[in-house]
Amino acid sequence: MANTLLLTVENQNPTLAIRNFLKSVLHDDTIQAILVPARQEGISTIMPCLIHDPALLDQADPLAPFFPLNAARLAARLSVKPVKGKMAFVLRPCEIRALVELEKLKQADLENCLLISMDCAGAYAAKAEIDSQDTIDIPDPNDAKLAPACRACEHFVPENADLIIGWFGVNPKEKIMIQAGTDAGMAILEKVARESGQSLSEAPSEREKTVAGILDLRMQFRDAMFAATRKAVDSHEKFTRYFERCINCYNCRVACPVCYCRECVFNTDVFDHEPFQYLQWARRKGAVKLPADTVFYHMTRLAHMSLSCMGCGQCSNACPNDIPVMELFRTTAFDVQNAFDYEPGRDRDEPLPLSVFREKEFTDVVGID
C-alpha cells in the first residue's frame, strides 16, 4: 500500500526534515498546536512543549535519545475534554501505548487528537544532560548505554499512531519516511504530498528486515532480564530484600504514566494506621521496620498496574535509591498479560481484562469448571 512519503534529509540531519514536516502539519487548519519534545531556551534538557507558533518548531527534537518523563499523562490531560480544533501529539511508541491505556481508563480521548510517533531507538537514562544546542545523532538501537527498559523493549515501532516518522530500513542521514497509520493520518499525508508535489510510495523493503534484527537482540536482552529478575524475587524473603532500600517516596508511582488515580490509596485513610496499631505490631513481632507497608505498596501497584504496564521504565528512572522497579514490573506484567492474552496499547477497542466478566476463566485457579 502506498502510504509512505520519503523526505530528503539535508545536512545529514533528519531532525531538520522532521521539523519541516511538523511545520506543514501545523500549517493544517485543523491542527491548533503540537506537543513535541523540544529544546527550550535556557533549559538544559529536552522537555515536551505544546507549540502553537510554527517558527518555534525549530526547537523540536523528537529523535533525541532523552526521555525525562512519559508524556502520555500530559497528552491525556490535554485531550480529555474537547477543544475547538485538534492538537497533535508527537510521542514515543511507549507513550502512545500508555495513552491508549489511559483512554480505556477514561482519562484521555484520542478522538480529539492526532498522534504522531517515530521509530524509537531508545533513550538514555533520564538524568543525562544534553551538552550542546545542536541535535545529536540517533543512537544505535542496540547501544549498551541505553536505559534497560529501552533495551528490553519490543515495541519500538509505533502502534496506533496516525503518522509514523520512520527511519528503520532507510539511512536517516539521507532519507526519512513518513507513514500513515490511519485514515486521518493518510488525509494529512496526502495533503502534504500534494502541496510539496511528491507522491506516496510503499515502505522501503529493507524496513522489515531491520526491524526483525533489532527485535531479535531486544528479546534476548529482555529474556535475560526476566530470568535474572525472577531469580531475584523467587521467595518472600528475596522479594522483601528487592525493595529493602524503598523509602515510600512514591516517586515510581508519580512517574508511572498509567498510575492514574487522583489520589493513591496509600495516601488515604486505609493506610493511616493508629499509633496503637504500630505498637501492637512491635509487640507481636518484637520490632517493626519503618516505614511499614513498603512491600505492600509495591505489590498493590503490581496488582493495579501490571496489566497496563507497557515497560517505559520511568519508574526506575524516578527511583532515588536505584531500585530496579521496571525490571520487576515488566517481568510480572509479561506473565500477567500473557495470562489474559492482553497487551496494553495494542488495540483501543480491546477492553481492560478487569472490566470483562467471563463465566469460565482460570478454572485451575478458582477450582470451578
Added chain:
Amino acid sequence: MQKIPKETHTAYNALVVGAGISGIRSALDLAQTGCRVLIIDKSPAMGGLLKQLDFQFPSNHCGMCRMLPLVHRDRGGQFCLRKGLFHENIDLILSAEISSLSGEPGNFTVKIHEKPTWVDPDRCVGCGLCETVCPETVPDCFNEGISTHKAIYLPVPHAIPNPYVIDLAACTRCGACADICPTDAVLLSGADRKNFTILVVDDELSIRDSLKEWLEEEGFSVDMAASGAEALEKLKAHPFHLMLTDIKMPEMSGTDLLHAAKAAYPDLCVVMMTAYATVETAVEAMKTGAEDYLIKPFEPETLLPMVIRLYQDLEAARDREITAETIILGTGTSFYDPADKKNIFGYGIFPNVVTNIEFERLISHSGPDGGNLTRLDNGRPVKKIAWIQCVGSRDIQNNADYCSTICCMAAVKEALLAKALGEEAIETVIFYMDMRAWGKSFQRYVDTAVHDHQVRFERCKIHSLTLDEATGDLVVRYISTAGTAAEETFDMVVLSVGQRPADKTQNLSRICDLPLTGQGFPETLPFAGSRTPRDGIFAAGSAAGLRDISESLILASAASREARRFIRPKGEDGGASPSTSTAASDTRQIYRDVSREPIALFVGICTCAGRFDQWVDQEALTRYFSLDPEIVKISFVHQVCTADGWASLSKDISESRANRVLIAACHPYVFLKKIRKLSQTLGLDPSLIDVVDIMTPVFQAQAQEKNQEQAQDQTNDGKNGGQMGDNLFSRISQGAAALKQADPTVPQDMPVFQNVLVIGAGIAGMNASLSIADAGFTVDLIETTDRLGGNLNWLDQTIDGLSLRDLMEETIAAAEKHPCISIHKEARLTSCEGTAGQFHSTIETGGKQKQVQNLEHGAVIVATGGHEAKTTSFGHGTHPSILTQKALETRLHKKEITEGQIDTVVMILCVDSRKEPRNYCSRVCCPTALKQARQLRELNPETSIYILYRDMMTVGFSETFFTRARNDNVTFMAYPPETPPAVNTENDTLTVTLTEPVLKRPVEISADLVVLATGIVPELPDELANVLGIQKDQDGFFQEAESKFRPLDAIKEGIFACGIAHSPRSAGEAADMGRAAAQRALSLISNPAYVPDITIASVRHSLCSLCERCIAACPYGARMFDLEHTRILVNPLMCQGCGACAAVCPNDASVLPALSARRMLGAVDAVFERITAG
C-alpha cells in the same frame, strides 16, 4: 431452624405451610411488604424437594439464592436458601404440621403440631461428636435410602444452622450421644415414656404377653385386656393414650370395640391388628377412626417404630396455637411409588432400577457415593443409562390422567448431567411418548442434548424390563413407533416417576375444609390458580398440581398477592391485628448516632460452662485486651445460650456504655433475634453488634479427632491444645478488629414513588393493575390500541368451556371503574429515565392530536402481550379453507361454521414452531386444537378430525382433554419435523399428504378445512425495550433475570413482566402472572421511603478519577455516570453490596463502607495476633 421462644407472640399475618421454594417465595413476598409470617414444614429441614436436587436446567447449576430479596436485604440473612432462611419478619418451625383450624378468613386460629427432634436446636452446634458414638444405623432419607446414617443424624448435610435430630424409632436410648454432647443439647430421656399408657387387646394370651414385653422394654406403660368388654372397662377406669386391638375376637369384634371406644373417648388412638385375610376390614376401620393397622404376624421391628411414631405424635409433640389472617399452602407434591401395585419395572427388586429423585442423589456430590455414578449392585461405573418416562403419569389406571409436567425436562437434564459426569462417555437413552419441551428455552435445551451431547431419544412403548441374571444388566424391550420390537441392555434404568398430591393432602383438606379434585389435588378457582374455594386459604406453587420451578414461583407470588387482601393494614382495627413489622425507617430513628463518638468496644466471651478455660487463660486474655485503648470492657459469661447468661451479658453491656459490642460464643444464627432486641434496648444499630463463633470450630475439631482416633487409636492432645487456644484467641481478635472499623454512619433514605406503570392492557396487564390498585396504590395503565382486553377480544372460551368473553368484560369493568387506575389508551411510552423506586417517564397519548404526559413511578410492569404468528407455510393465503387457529376461533364464534357443513378437518400443529428461527413451543396450540376439535364435533358429531402433531404438549391437567379426544376418535398422527405433511390445493380441492408413521406409507386426506397452529409471537418492540433498558431473548420475549428463580424480574431492577410478552401461556396463567408481577412491584413500592441496606456501595468523590471501571464491573446496573455533576452515582435499591466495584477500584474511591478496606485489613491482621505477645 429458629426456635421461637415462648414469649414470642403467636399472632401472625400469614401462615405458610411448606418451606419449599413456593412457601419461601410467598413468605418472602409477604415479609417484604411488612407482614409477619410463620412458615411450618413437616420435615426437619427446609428447602422442599430442591434440597435434594443440586442442579436445575437450563443452567445446570443451582440458583435458589436468586430468590432472596434484592431490597431490604439487611432484614434477612443473605444465605444460600438450601441452607436456611432468615428474615426478621419470618419465623420458621420445622417438623411441624397443622393439627386443627378454626375461625374465619382474617382471623384463623391454627393449632400446630410440632414433632420433637430430641435435640435442642439452640444448643446443638452440629459438631457431630454424637454421631461418632451412636451404635445404630438406619437408611438415609436424604439420599432416598441409598446410603445410611446413624440414629442421631443431620437431616440434610448442608443446613445452617444444622442441628442434629434423633430418629427415635431407630434409637436404642443407650445415652452415648447425651454423654458426649459438649453442649448438653441431647434431650433424650426415657422417663417420659412411662407416662404413655398403652392398652393391648387380644384374645390370645401369648400375643398379649409378647406385646407387653416388647413395649415395656421400650419404656412404655402397658395394660392388657382379653376381650372387647374388658377393654371398655379398663378404658373407663383409667385413661389410655393408645389401644392396640385385634380385629377377630369372639363376642365383640375389634371393629365394634373401635366404634364403642371412639364414641366414648374421641381422643383415643387405636391401631388395628389383623391377619392377612382381613386387611380390607382394617383399611375400612381406618376410615372410621383407627390410626393405623398391623398385619399379623408381625415382628417388634414393625410394631415398635409405629408405636414410637404415635408416641411422638401424641405425647412428646408440642402443640402450639397461633392466629393468622390468611393461610398459604405451599405443600408441593409427592411422587408416585413405582413399587406399588403391578411394579412392571422391577423397582425395588432389580438394584439398578432407580427413580429420578434417587438418580439425582446418585449424581450429587452430597449423595451416597459422592457423585460417582456407579452401579448399585457391583459398584462398577455406569456406562449406559435409560430413562423411562411417564411412570405413574398419563396413566388412567393409576388415577393419573395428567402429565406431570416436569419429568421430560428433568430427564433431559439428568442425561446431560450424567454425560458431564462421565465426560460424555456414558450412553444415555430416553424412552418417551411425547417430549414435552413446553417452556421458552426448553426445545433448544433438548436440541442441544441431541446434537451436542448425543442423548438418544426413543419414542416408543415399553414392553418390559427384565434382569439379565448373569451380568446384572437390565434389559429393556420396547416397541418403536414403526411398530418393530427392539431390545437393549443398560447398566441403570431411571424411572421418571410422576407427581402425586403431597402426603397428607387428604388430612389437610379435612382440617382446612378444602375440596379436592378427583385426582386428590386441592381444587382452585378458574382463572385464579392460587385461590381455593375456601376464602382466605391459598395454594402456592405445585400444591395445586404439576408445576415446574418458575411456574411454581409465579403462582407463589400470585398467592401472596391474593392472600395479602385478607391482611388488614397496620392499625386499621385498633391494634387487635398482629403488628405488621414496623418500617425500618421507624426503627432506624431510635438508634443513637455514634459516628462522632470515639470507638468503645465491649467484648463478651461465653466460657461455654468452663470449657473455654481449657484453652485460654482468662486473665492473660483480659490483660492483653486491656492494652487496647478502644476496648472498654471484657466480660466472661458462663453460658450465653441460657436465659440467665444472656441476661447477665445484657446487663454488663448496658453498664459499659459501649458503642460496639462483640459477643464470642457459638452459632451467630442462634442470636439473631436476641441481638435485634438488644439493639433496641441499647439504642445501638444492630450492625454494630456482632457475634463471632469461637466454640463450634473447637467442637468440630474434637469430633474430627474422635473419628481419627477411632481409625488410628492415637491422640495428639497436647500438641493441639496450644493451637486451639491460639485459634480461639485469633477469632476473637478478628471479630474485635472488624467491629472497631464498622461504619457507624446512618445511610440516607431514598424516597420512592409509590405508583406503578403497567404497559399493556390485556388480561395480564389488567390483573397486575387491579392487584396493585386493590392494595391501595395508584397505577397508570397504558395501552397502544384504543381498546382493553388484548387477545381476549378474539378468544372465545377455554378448553373446559369457560367463557373468556365474560372474563374480559368483568376485568375491563373492574379496571375502568377502579379509582386508583388511570387508563391511557392509544398511548406509548417515549422515555423512561431513572432507576428502581424513582422512574420518570413520558407517555404520548391520542391518535392525531398528540398529548404528552409526564409520570413518576417506582416500578414498571411490562405486559405488552403477543399475537398469533403469521405464516405462508402449508399454502396459507392461497386457499380460503386453509386457516389459522385464530381464524377458526373467530369463525366459530361468529357462527360462520354451521352444523353439518364440514366433513373432514385436518389440523397441523407446530407450524413454523419448535424449529429455528422460532424454536420454542407456544404451549397453547395443542390444547386449542383439542378445544376446536371438540367444538367442531359439537356442530357435527360425524366430522372426521385428523390432528397432525410432533409432540402433544398437553402438560399438566390438560392431558385429560387429549385422552378424551382419543376416546372421541379424533385421529392423531405424529409427523417427524424433517418430513412434514404437505397441503395440496390443486383443482380447488384441499388434500393433505403425509407418511403414516406406523405403516410408513404415504396417505392422502381430502379436507374441508386445514387448520394451522402457528403459535405465539411476542409483541415487545425494540423501541420500548430500549426506552426501558431491558433485554429481549433471541425470540423477542422479555428476558427475565433468571429463568427459574427470578422469572418475573428484568435484569434491571424495578421492571417486571407478565403475560405472553414474557412467554406463551393461557389466559388464566397470564392473569396469575399479572398478580404475581404486581406482588413483585409492591415489594418495591410499599414503603414511601427506602432505607438503604447497610452493605451497599458508595463513592468517595474526592478520590474518584472517573475511570468508570466500577460501572462496567457492576453486575446489577446500579451505577451510572452523572454527567451533570461529573460523578458516579449508586442506586441504593439496585446495589446488592457484592463489592465488585470496590474490588475493581484501585484507590478505594468506590467502597462498601460496611466492609471497608480498613475493616477487612484489620481482620486479616488480627489472624496473626497471639495472646502470648502481651
